[in-house]
Amino acid sequence: MSTIDLSARRTPPLGGxxxxxxxxxxxxxxxxxxxxxxxLVMPVALFLIIGLNSKYVHESAGxxxxxxxxxxxxxxxxxxxxxxxxxxMVSLERALGWSRQLRLTPLSSTAYIALRMAVAxxxxxxxxxxxxxxxxxxxxxxxxLWVWITTAAIGWVGSLVFAAFGLFMGYLLPSENVMQIxxxxxxxxxxxxxxxxxxxxxxxxxxxxxxxxxxxxxELARVPLTGATVEIGWVVNILAWLVIFVVGAAWRFRKxxxxx
Amino acid sequence: MEQTQLVAAPADAAxxxxxxxxxxxxxxxxxxxxxxxxxxxxxxxxxxxxPNGAGKTSTIDMIxxxxxxxxxxxxxxxxxxxxxxxxxxxxxxxxxxGLLKDLTVxxxxxxxxxxxxxxxxxxDVLRRAGIAEIGDRLVGKCSGGEQQRLRFAMALLPDxxxxxxxxxxxxxxxxxxxxxxxxxxxxxQRGRTVLFAxxxxxxxxxYADRIVLVSxxxxxxxxxxxxxxxxxxxxxxxxxxxxxxxxxxxAIPLVDAVEIRGDSVLLHxxxxxxxxxxxxxxxxxxxxxxxxxxxxxxxxxxxxxxPVATTGALA
Numbered sequence: 001m002s003t004i005d006l007s008a009r010r011t012p013p014l015g016g017x018x019x020x021x022x023x024x025x026x027x028x029x030x031x032x033x034x035x036x037x038x039x040l041v042m043p044v045a046l047f048l049i050i051g052l053n054s055k056y057v058h059e060s061a062g063x064x065x066x067x068x069x070x071x072x073x074x075x076x077x078x079x080x081x082x083x084x085x086x087x088x089m090v091s092l093e094r095a096l097g098w099s100r101q102l103r104l105t106p107l108s109s110t111a112y113i114a115l116r117m118a119v120a121x122x123x124x125x126x127x128x129x130x131x132x133x134x135x136x137x138x139x140x141x142x143x144x145l146w147v148w149i150t151t152a153a154i155g156w157v158g159s160l161v162f163a164a165f166g167l168f169m170g171y172l173l174p175s176e177n178v179m180q181i182x183x184x185x186x187x188x189x190x191x192x193x194x195x196x197x198x199x200x201x202x203x204x205x206x207x208x209x210x211x212x213x214x215x216x217x218x219e220l221a222r223v224p225l226t227g228a229t230v231e232i233g234w235v236v237n238i239l240a241w242l243v244i245f246v247v248g249a250a251w252r253f254r255k256x257x258x259x260x
Numbered sequence: 261m262e263q264t265q266l267v268a269a270p271a272d273a274a275x276x277x278x279x280x281x282x283x284x285x286x287x288x289x290x291x292x293x294x295x296x297x298x299x300x301x302x303x304x305x306x307x308x309x310x311p312n313g314a315g316k317t318s319t320i321d322m323i324x325x326x327x328x329x330x331x332x333x334x335x336x337x338x339x340x341x342x343x344x345x346x347x348x349x350x351x352x353x354x355x356x357x358g359l360l361k362d363l364t365v366x367x368x369x370x371x372x373x374x375x376x377x378x379x380x381x382x383x384d385v386l387r388r389a390g391i392a393e394i395g396d397r398l399v400g401k402c403s404g405g406e407q408q409r410l411r412f413a414m415a416l417l418p419d420x421x422x423x424x425x426x427x428x429x430x431x432x433x434x435x436x437x438x439x440x441x442x443x444x445x446x447x448x449q450r451g452r453t454v455l456f457a458x459x460x461x462x463x464x465x466x467y468a469d470r471i472v473l474v475s476x477x478x479x480x481x482x483x484x485x486x487x488x489x490x491x492x493x494x495x496x497x498x499x500x501x502x503x504x505x506x507x508x509x510x511a512i513p514l515v516d517a518v519e520i521r522g523d524s525v526l527l528h529x530x531x532x533x534x535x536x537x538x539x540x541x542x543x544x545x546x547x548x549x550x551x552x553x554x555x556x557x558x559x560x561x562x563x564x565x566x567p568v569a570t571t572g573a574l575a
Contacts, residue, residue, distance in 0.1 A: 004349075028363060029369075103324075103325075104351065108346075
């Protein structure tokens with residue numbers, strides 16, 4: 001009887017992370033009708049309904065018009081929903097036993113988390129690009145080119161906070177449809193972040209809202225347009241929530257892998 | 261019930277596939293696996309049998325590195341389980357789950373293949389598993405049998421040196437089962453080790469080189485199919501003996517096992533006639549009864565006589 005040559009076996013580079021799985025994961029996300037509607041269609045629809053209001057088109061806001069202001073808000077909303085959905089996929093994968101299956105392959109846990117983050121950020125970028133593309137196509141949102149680019153970049157990078165949030169929730173909640181629970185939560189956080197309508201400065205709601213997770217990101221993403229002075233509190237808000245979600249996700253992840 | 265250990269041939273390190281030494285696993289107060297020793301050599305096809313709660317799943321999880329033993333050591337192909345997994349040396353097929361419904365069959369295989377440095381070509385694997393023609397179908401739309409074939413295709417991609425199977429042929433028809441085992445046996449010829457949990461006792465008899473029977477977290481019988489089958493056959497003599505002496509009864513020639521219930525004595529043997537003759541001539545035993553044990557009863561007896569008398573529970 002022969003034996004299998006063990007010394008010929010290698011481990012994969014990058015803990016198994018590769019372009020094939022990233023591509024397949026993105027295809028999966030786009031196959032999910034709910035994800036597409038909430039992260040790509042809805043932000044565009046909201047921009048078309050609110051942002052193209054003729055009053056907003058002619059009203060100026062900083063370096064552009066209110067249509068552009070609304071467009072940025074909707075793109076940020078789309079991006080955070082997209083990254084949250086991307087992170088929260090772990091919940092479904094745990095329920096299906098797929099994460100257990102992956103633990104029987106050379107894919108490392110780090111590579112798995114990196115994959116989820118990459119998928120979340122790709123979908124977040126798609127969400128922003130779609131809203132901005134519609135903004136360009138409709139020709140009503142107006143602001144300098146560099147503001148288009150910087151607002152998109154800030155919104156995208158900042159949405160990483162919500163990829164961590166999604167991951168945390170995905171490990172925390174046992175449901176197969178985490179986004180059904182998170183959807184209303186996200187809408188509420190968006191309101192507190194001033195994405196639906198601007199919060200009146202100094203109002204009670206604004207005093208509370210500045211501690212909620214979307215507030216800092218929304219304010220910061222609009223800075224290139226409004227020309228407002230960056231407040232240190234916005235940056236602290238973003239970083240603090242990022243730390244909270246990453247620590248939470250790491251804690252639940254450890255518990256999860258210890259139990260299986 | 262007496263414990264029976266038939267095979268204890270030590271495997272040397274170079275050819276050892278699975279090595280469990282003094283392995284225990286506790287979940288709070290529940291001791292799922294108790295001081296279990298098991299050596300499996302490369303190229304062996306081993307059936308893992310035992311009632312529900314015997315510790316089979318806990319043991320398999322430790323071999324796969326999904327959980328750590330509370331005590332003892334687990335080695336797979338001379339390395340820690342997670343190292344063996346990382347090198348693509350181990351694969352497992354579980355009975356349910358473990359698939360994404362929103363990928364197609366071919367995508368699932370391509371996904372899995374991309375995680376290993378080298379694999380057999382995806383198209384070949386699909387064809388060999390008999391799922392080439394449903395490559396474009398979403399996994400969620402596949403039948404249970406098709407999903408099981410897909411799990412096999414995934415497991416065989418890295419050409420694993422050790423393959424663990426949990427109830428591999430559940431739901432297959434007789435022909436499918438035979439074809440499956442033919443393929444598994446030919447793989448073992450080339451050095452692949454296969455450990456499978458099953459509740460088809462006949463399947464363990466027909467296809468395993470070796471049967472490991474576990475009960476209450478311990479190995480209660482370990483030997484070739486023929487050896488365990490011999491243990492599992494035979495008949496039982498029941499007799500009434502006032503004040504039975506267990507040692508004396510065990511010393512009766514040809515008696516394999518002794519069970520005492522008050523004045524009632526149950527003696528298991530392959531030659532119950534000889535035992536009955538001994539009892540009637542040399543002891544004051546009376547009210548003799550001789551009964552055949554079915555295969556299932558015998559396995560139940562070996563696993564501690566727990567009242568779990570359904571075929572399914574034997575797995």
